[in-house]
Amino acid sequence: MRRDSGVDLYTQGLDSLGKDCLRDEAEESGTFEQRFQTRVDAEEKIEPKDWMPEAYRRTLIRQISQHAHSEIVGMLPEGNWITRAPSLLRKTILIAKVQDEGGHGAYLYSATETLGVSRDELIGQLLEGKAKYSSIFNYPTPTWADVGAIGWLVDGAAIMNQVPLCRCSYGPYARAMVRICKEESFHQRQGYEIMMRLSRGTTAQKDMAQQALNRWWWPSLMMFGPSDAESKHSAQSMRWKIKRFSNDELRQKFVDYTVPQAEFLGLTIPDPDLRRDEAAQHYRFGTIDWNEFEQVLKGHGPCNRERLEARRRAHDEGRWVRDAAIAHAAKQAARKNSRAA
Amino acid sequence: MMPHCAYVLRIADTSLILAQRLGEWVGHAPAIEEDLGLANVSLDLLGQARMLLSYAGELEGRGRSEDDLAYLREESEFLNATLVEQPNGDFGQTVVRQFLVDAWQLELYEQLLESKDPRLAEIAAKAVKETRYHLRYSAGWLVRLGDGTDESHARVQDALTRLWPLTGELFSTDEVDREIAQAGIGPAAEALLPGWSARVAAVFAEARLAAPVMSPFSWHGKQGRHSEHLGFVLAEMQSLHRAHPGATW
Numbered sequence A: 001m002r003r004d005s006g007v008d009l010y011t012q013g014l015d016s017l018g019k020d021c022l023r024d025e026a027e028e029s030g031t032f033e034q035r036f037q038t039r040v041d042a043e044e045k046i047e048p049k050d051w052m053p054e055a056y057r058r059t060l061i062r063q064i065s066q067h068a069h070s071e072i073v074g075m076l077p078e079g080n081w082i083t084r085a086p087s088l089l090r091k092t093i094l095i096a097k098v099q100d101e102g103g104h105g106a107y108l109y110s111a112t113e114t115l116g117v118s119r120d121e122l123i124g125q126l127l128e129g130k131a132k133y134s135s136i137f138n139y140p141t142p143t144w145a146d147v148g149a150i151g152w153l154v155d156g157a158a159i160m161n162q163v164p165l166c167r168c169s170y171g172p173y174a175r176a177m178v179r180i181c182k183e184e185s186f187h188q189r190q191g192y193e194i195m196m197r198l199s200r201g202t203t204a205q206k207d208m209a210q211q212a213l214n215r216w217w218w219p220s221l222m223m224f225g226p227s228d229a230e231s232k233h234s235a236q237s238m239r240w241k242i243k244r245f246s247n248d249e250l251r252q253k254f255v256d257y258t259v260p261q262a263e264f265l266g267l268t269i270p271d272p273d274l275r276r277d278e279a280a281q282h283y284r285f286g287t288i289d290w291n292e293f294e295q296v297l298k299g300h301g302p303c304n305r306e307r308l309e310a311r312r313r314a315h316d317e318g319r320w321v322r323d324a325a326i327a328h329a330a331k332q333a334a335r336k337n338s339r340a341a
Numbered sequence B: 001m002m003p004h005c006a007y008v009l010r011i012a013d014t015s016l017i018l019a020q021r022l023g024e025w026v027g028h029a030p031a032i033e034e035d036l037g038l039a040n041v042s043l044d045l046l047g048q049a050r051m052l053l054s055y056a057g058e059l060e061g062r063g064r065s066e067d068d069l070a071y072l073r074e075e076s077e078f079l080n081a082t083l084v085e086q087p088n089g090d091f092g093q094t095v096v097r098q099f100l101v102d103a104w105q106l107e108l109y110e111q112l113l114e115s116k117d118p119r120l121a122e123i124a125a126k127a128v129k130e131t132r133y134h135l136r137y138s139a140g141w142l143v144r145l146g147d148g149t150d151e152s153h154a155r156v157q158d159a160l161t162r163l164w165p166l167t168g169e170l171f172s173t174d175e176v177d178r179e180i181a182q183a184g185i186g187p188a189a190e191a192l193l194p195g196w197s198a199r200v201a202a203v204f205a206e207a208r209l210a211a212p213v214m215s216p217f218s219w220h221g222k223q224g225r226h227s228e229h230l231g232f233v234l235a236e237m238q239s240l241h242r243a244h245p246g247a248t249w
Ligand SMILES: [Fe+2]
Pocket: A071, A100, A101, A104, A180, A184
């Protein structure tokens, strides 16, 4: 089964290139195209004012905006625990983390704007349900340990995906990723520390940590997107140096990195097929339930509806505020003009 | 409880409960910038609360930590101003509440710079810088909303009418305040009124807002007598911590 190219999320978005884009490609001038590819091959950065193939621009818009949406929607599952964080230090760290994600969103929307699409337009697409965001954020956070598991696994997987993007051929995206990756690695460490405290804590805390790992392990592996055999646009993205590693390579790297961490915590990865392959120096893992992945993508995950509703509510209830800000700015400008006249 | 400790707890709890209220907004604000802005203010207030709670714990001398004080006290032991426990309402009501408190905290921290208690003076020195920024943020929004559209004007004027009666408490000097003022530790509550009134009036004028008349009844949150809202704030804030007695996080 081939997966639709709409399967472009957050970090999963690395395959993104619509069929429509391929058509335009042919129409573009060969010389420009060649010069562009030569620059990309030489690891030069492409900047907003530079010529670029229309398909490259559209791929980037889709990928970066999906990444931005994921940051914004991603504020919700953890934000859920701000008011109940179990210590003032944890509350501080959590607010700062959720705030960072909002900052990432704003920063990435700005990067997308350099490609000629406004933030308002992109947010409109998200609220109308036309844009994708990482499916991982459609899972619930019923306990405090879910906050730890998200930091450890979800931010951990995001780092695996995003570190190579720091060398992305498109300058503004690459620079945004440098800054974002620094913060994500903070988040990952803080999440791991939560898990550490829990797994060294009371029986109830340890149990809470294990349950959260059980909930987040498989969705985290799904964050890397469909397997290479199913992923049809990787080659072009690789050639454009938007993508550097395949989904399966990154997924394997994540598993190799994370399994020893789980062992150190004394927690069990919920995969009976997980085993060490000494010869290959890898951990081999069981089969991912791609059906679940598809279902969550199609909107049938546990929290898809709630997440979008929360974003829509914030947007709708904030309209009068945004309108007032615009009206006030206009009045200010008018008053200034009439004084000047 | 000795007045010194009670006084520090009043300031601490006011910051803590307001931080808690602002935390409810994060992820749900009218624009990303406001998610970030409200989170910033919340974080600063939380930082103030943590320093002050730790200090109150030391003054009390019973070995209670910031978390013991935040998570294991009962509603009647919280000494925050009643104003900060009021629900967020819409963004306008949050802005009005924030503005009224920011202007008060700025007066307070400025005067605490001169405190004979070096610890309080030190905390105030950090807090005063943060509070100036908070006031710029809330005053900026109050002017935008007051001056913006008919709807926004009506909403913030309404919020002001609702919250104004809760400001009386901030300036009514009681026994604790008197002792604190006599010891040179902090200003008498009423001493903050002239500066606060002047700041508030200036921004109201710019925001085209009318200050309601002060109503005679004053709340007494700083004496542990609260509105109906604090119980719910604490029930939520303390739930997980209390469900696992003695656990570390
Ligand atoms: Fe992020």
